[in-house]
Amino acid sequence: MPGADPQPVSPRTVTFEPMTAEAAQSLGEALAQIDPWARYAYTGETLAAFLGGEEPGAQRFQIIVDQAIAGAIVVRSNWLRGPYLQFLGIVPAFHRQGVGRSALFWFERAAEAGDARNLWVVASDFNVAAQAFYERHGFARVGTIDGLVAEGAAEILFRKRLTIG
Numbered sequence: 801m802p803g804a805d806p807q808p809v810s811p812r813t814v815t816f817e818p819m820t821a822e823a824a825q826s827l828g829e830a831l832a833q834i835d836p837w838a839r840y841a842y843t844g845e846t847l848a849a850f851l852g853g854e855e856p857g858a859q860r861f862q863i864i865v866d867q868a869i870a871g872a873i874v875v876r877s878n879w880l881r882g883p884y885l886q887f888l889g890i891v892p893a894f895h896r897q898g899v900g901r902s903a904l905f906w907f908e909r910a911a912e913a914g915d916a917r918n919l920w921v922v923a924s925d926f927n928v929a930a931q932a933f934y935e936r937h938g939f940a941r942v943g944t945i946d947g948l949v950a951e952g953a954a955e956i957l958f959r960k961r962l963t964i965g
């Protein structure tokens with residue numbers, strides 16, 4: 801995954817930089833207040849620990865818009881012939897401004913540069929807006945996983961096939 805690969809969003813610039821402890825803390829608190837994390841009762845502390853953590857094969861980035869922290873993206877590389885978008889969270893002040901679209905564009909370009917054949921993501925069954933977002937960007941539903949995050953809820957697995965060559 802490239803680091804600070806800027807993507808244009810309207811007249812704004814979106815960059816992706818390695819996650820810092822300060823950004824993880826701020827983002828954890830902000831994102832715990834919105835779905836799907838609020839519905840699953842994730843605390844700001846839990847999200848901050850996840851975003852600030854380190855593990856092999858999972859890269860964590862803060863999304864910066866005009867020098868402000870706008871969200872987070874976590875990409876797990878090498879999952880079923882392509883990367884898995886494990887986490888995408890945009891703070892409410894940056895919703896509906898093309899930041900998510902820029903994140904998906906960045907994610908896809910990086911995957912193509914690595915000769916990936918697929919992109920993967922899941923969205924909670926109750927998160928209709930996320931499902932529509934991924935479908936608008938070329939992802940197709942390929943399965944449902946009951947109880948993955950919590951009993952009584954399901955996660956919908958999406959795949960986007962990438963053209964080779």
